[in-house]
Amino acid sequence: MSGFTKSPWIIHYDASSCNGCDIEVLACLTPIFDVERLGVVNTGNPKHADIFLVTGAVNEQSKDVIRNIYNEMPEPKVVVAVGTCAASGGIFRECYNISGGVDSVIPVDVYVPGCAARPEAIVDGVVQALKVLEQKHQDMKAVPQNTDQTLYLRAEKSDAPEILALQKNAGQCEAEIYNDENLPALQQTLEELQNDFDRAIYIKAVINDKIIGSVRGQAHEDTAYVSGVVVHPYYQRHDIGRQLVEEIEKAFPNAKRFEAFTGRPNVRALHLLGRAGYQEFTTEPFTPAITWVYLQKERQ
Numbered sequence: 001m002s003g004f005t006k007s008p009w010i011i012h013y014d015a016s017s018c019n020g021c022d023i024e025v026l027a028c029l030t031p032i033f034d035v036e037r038l039g040v041v042n043t044g045n046p047k048h049a050d051i052f053l054v055t056g057a058v059n060e061q062s063k064d065v066i067r068n069i070y071n072e073m074p075e076p077k078v079v080v081a082v083g084t085c086a087a088s089g090g091i092f093r094e095c096y097n098i099s100g101g102v103d104s105v106i107p108v109d110v111y112v113p114g115c116a117a118r119p120e121a122i123v124d125g126v127v128q129a130l131k132v133l134e135q136k137h138q139d140m141k142a143v144p145q146n147t148d149q150t151l152y153l154r155a156e157k158s159d160a161p162e163i164l165a166l167q168k169n170a171g172q173c174e175a176e177i178y179n180d181e182n183l184p185a186l187q188q189t190l191e192e193l194q195n196d197f198d199r200a201i202y203i204k205a206v207i208n209d210k211i212i213g214s215v216r217g218q219a220h221e222d223t224a225y226v227s228g229v230v231v232h233p234y235y236q237r238h239d240i241g242r243q244l245v246e247e248i249e250k251a252f253p254n255a256k257r258f259e260a261f262t263g264r265p266n267v268r269a270l271h272l273l274g275r276a277g278y279q280e281f282t283t284e285p286f287t288p289a290i291t292w293v294y295l296q297k298e299r300q
């Protein structure tokens with residue numbers, strides 16, 4: 001881990017900045033601040049990078065580049081949004097081609113304020129990022145030991161921001177499987193998710209006070225509809241998804257039938273539902289790359 005904290009490698013991408021924040025990022029590399037003397041390297045290769053520094057708001061052209069860079073970076077990785085535009089869209093927020101800040105596309109760990117963000121603030125943001133990176137590294141190392149301490153609890157509306165961040169994080173892996181970014185989980189806003197708590201039940205999987213998985217359930221007549229099974233990428237392949245499905249079924253004691261859906265070709269999700277006792281009964285095309293597969297099971 002000392003390699004990470006002593007010489008973090010950074011990749012910088014200008015999403016559509018006015019250039020103000022980029023100049024300040026470059027100032028961090030020039031002699032006054034000279035972060036390279038501390039071991040920070042500005043790399044052009046996402047596969048070598050630990051920290052993703054993004055300036056500017058997200059537009060239609062930059063969002064795919066942001067996703068691609070993020071997906072190519074190895075775990076653990078940290079995203080730093082530099083400047084007001086990267087945080088929220090800033091003064092460009094209402095423009096016809098702007099979809100918002102960086103967190104409208106990928107999960108952001110550290111926000112550096114300012115218009116333009118000052119070099120001292122950017123260096124401070126990188127220092128914060130190193131702490132997050134170290135925590136993520138520890139989390140990854142601890143996974144095999146602590147999955148048996150998972151708690152399955154009813155989620156509250158106040159959990160929505162954490163669940164949304166998890167959904168976007170896990171959704172990136174799914175989007176890679178489908179090679180399609182149009183997944184509903186990636187498009188959902190915080191407001192939509194908060195409103196969803198008024199009609200649906202959410203169960204969360206918690207380890208060390210952190211939500212590492214969630215599932216949604218909603219009843220109609222004698223059927224409970226199960227959807228949105230997400231598990232943090234570090235914790236996948238530890239049977240947490242199947243347990244979440246089992247827990248949401250318990251939340252509907254009067255349901256005689258359960259229905260779930262997932263997309264083909266997501267073999268892992270289909271396998272998970274199969275292990276939970278669900279059987280396919282129909283399909284429906286969603287996009288050229290994704291076919292929704294509907295599965296059901298009767299209460300035993």
Ligand code: SF4
Pocket residue numbers: 016017018019020021022055056057082083084085086090091114115116117
């Ligand atoms: S935050 Fe200010 S300086 Fe930075 S990209 Fe936006 S408008 Fe330019």
